[in-house]
Amino acid sequence: MDNVCGTSRIAGCSFSIYPMADKFKEIILDALNQVDTSKVWMETDDVTTLVRGRIPHVFDVTSAIFLAAAKTDEHIVFNGTYSIGCPGDSTGDVYMAEDETKLNMSNIKDIRLETASKFSLYPLGGGNYMDTIYTQIENMRAQGITVSKSHYSTRLDGNAYDVFAGLEHVFIETEASGSSHTVMTVTMSANSPSAKGAIQ
Amino acid sequence: MDNVCGTSRIAGCSFSIYPMADKFKEIILDALNQVDTSKVWMETDDVTTLVRGRIPHVFDVTSAIFLAAAKTDEHIVFNGTYSIGCPGDSTGDVYMAEDETKLNMSNIKDIRLETASKFSLYPLGGGNYMDTIYTQIENMRAQGITVSKSHYSTRLDGNAYDVFAGLEHVFIETEASGSSHTVMTVTMSANSPSAKGAIQ
Ligand SMILES: [Ca+2]
Structure with a gap:
């Protein structure tokens, strides 16, 4: 809703775990307590949790929280909107000084968890992103993720960690392709x- | 992800109730059984439910399903992505012949339910929408809805039916302002x- 874009390349995710x-x-x-969030700005209210920081840490923290919750074996859904480039407010900018070493990856990279996801990518600020996306989709298939078309979204079936890694690459490459404002929505179950079937 | 836009003005919503x-x-x-969905195309899988049809019915059905679920007094979250104008596939186009009379409104318009929501609007196809949005935000305030700014979204606190009505108007007016592809994401709790407080 805000038409003014800033220059900071801080990324963010507004997400919830259900x-x-x-x-x-x-x-x-x-789940929140099990995850090291020291490299991101973070705030939780009654509707969503917001994390802001460098792209690797935003994905590290969101995927780690989801995996921590899913360890309970309860039916868990993650819903997140990743954003970079706009509205460009400065909250959390201090976290842009962090290095790229993911704090939670060593705890989660060996967890195997089958998931079903849908994601949509909205490159709101132009850029030449279509070839980038097709390349990343092929990379996801090479990782064993099943990719299919759904209405308004692309469906991904596969291991949670690999799917999050694929989504992070799509997001990074779309931004790198020149989109000044990129939004990606993700629902992961x-x-x-x-x-893998209709609700009975 | 699909770069081809069709000409049909069928609207849709990919949503889940948690x-x-x-x-x-x-x-x-x-909740699904309590709602008359005869004026929309609808399909449920293990990740989301899709409804497609004319704008009034897409909002009527999604709001009625949320209200039916919330009657249980359990903590319920609605997450939906409303879309019109793209990718423009033709599934459900036959429902565009329906009239505008909402089938579920008489059952839900008197339900009072306090909700907290966040929504974001992505006018992906241009249009002169900013004045439109500000007008609709003022209309929502006049209906007793509290409007506030959040990161990446606008927060709405108020009665569920009124909030959905406000969101429907924002969506309609953004489309009317000339955006060839409009996407709106909504999280309602x-x-x-x-x-109205941080999770303790
Ligand atoms: Ca119980």
Whole structure:
């Protein structure tokens, strides 16, 4: 809604974890507590959690929180909107001085978790992104992720860590292709009782 | 991801209802069963539900399903991406012949439900939309909705039915302002134990 773009390349994600369980609050708080968030600015309210910082840490923290919640084996959905380039406010800019070493990767890279996701990419600021996206989609397929077309989105079925890695690459490459404002929405579902089929 | 836009003005919403309760599946199915979806094309898989049709019916059906689920008093979150104008595939085009009379409005318009929402509007196809949005925001305030700025989104606190009505107007007016492809993302939370405060 804000028409003014800043120059900071700080990335951010507005996300929520939805545990479909009576003990949802406990699951969310436990997940948040298991993740090292010291390289990102972070704020949680009653609707979403916001993380801001360098791209690798934004993906590291969001994927680690989702995986921590999914370890409970409850049906968990992650919904996030990744954004870079606009509206360009300066909250959290100090975190841009962090290095690129992901703090949570060593804890999560060996976790195998089958997930079903849908993502959409909105390059709002131009750029020559289509070839980039096709290349990244092929890279995801090479990682064993099943890619299919859905209405308004692209569906990804595969291991959570690999899917997040693929999404991070799509986001980085779209930004690198010249889009001054890139938005990517992601819905990822794990431990669903109706996985890969219509709800019965 | 699809760069080809069609000419059909069919609208759609890819959405999910997240009941934070062990009986989430029962709540979702009960809600779906309570709503008249005969004026929209609809398909549910394990990640999202898609509705497509004329704008009034897409909002009527999505808001009615959310309200039906929220009647359980469980903590329920609605997450939806409304889209019009692209990729312009033809699925559900037959529903464009329906009239504008909303089938579920009489059942839901008197329900009072306090909600907290965040929405973002992405006019991907140009258009002169900023004045339109400010006018609609003022209309929402006049309806008793509290409007505030959040990172990457606008926050709305108020009665569910009024908030959905406001969002529908923003969407319609943005499209009318000349945006050839409009996307709006909405996260709406009801019955949250941590409403209007940080999660404790
Ligand atoms: Ca229980």
